[in-house]
Amino acid sequence: MNVFISGGCKNGKSGFAQDIVVRLSANRPRYYVATMVPYDEEDRKRIALHISDRADLGFTTLETARDISSCLTKAEKNGTFLIDSVTALLLNEMFPDTHSGNADEHALQRCIDGLLKITENAENAVFVSDYIYSDAIRYDSFTENYRKSLAAIDKALAKACDTVIELCAGNVIFHKGRIEL
């Protein structure tokens, strides 16, 4: 079973995703595929908060900032994977050198291939993304390219996953499939 979750910032996506993973995995291994590379103190605090949120849930953390499907080789075959988040993965793949700001033009395809490989090979996987498409701003071309690329990944995952969920202020909207809550 593959589940895709998106929605606005701080709407409870990560906590909700963790609950789904706990349920899907039952007594089999569960993996938290951590994608975020901390750049400053704010990032480190956010990561510490996420770690304490899942402290008692029995996750093994797999740090995988790039080449996302490599997490499969570090895990048991019957594992359930939480990929949190697609947003951070794309950022890492697109801008490997944070100083130059040049985007890697192959990043999008690499992300899609890697993520779809997980949907095909993992027993269960839950993907978390961010909905960043509904505001009245004219962005610079770097940001616009990033938004467009993230949307392409979201659409590919929404197509491949059995269940697609939007979280809105902690409320669940099913766009495809269903799971018991």
Next chain:
Amino acid sequence: MDLIIGGAYQGKLEYAKNKYKLDDSDIYTCSENETLSFDRKCINAIQEYTLYCVKNSVDAVGEFKANREKWQNSVLICDDIFCGVVPLGADMRAWRETTGRLCAYLSSQADTVERIFCGLEQKLK
């Protein structure tokens, strides 16, 4: 009239093309640099037209009301740019509000309203 709304890059036009069997010659895509042409089956990117209206002091809702018979059997597509934070610039604020008002009017006139989320449709009306 069928209205399709949703975020940027969510697959609204592709969805419309498949559902209503549209080809490229059926589609008019709006631009912030020109006024609107109502004579095709599908009017895409209406948020670009509302930006044109803001920049040129045109009443977007009034224009749509005045040309109702031209689009009443069309497929209309618009980005829901009115969901985010209130922008700092006056033009961007007016753009956001105009687009919100226009979509509310078009929704009230529509036979169907769908929202596209990550390529998947959600029926609103």
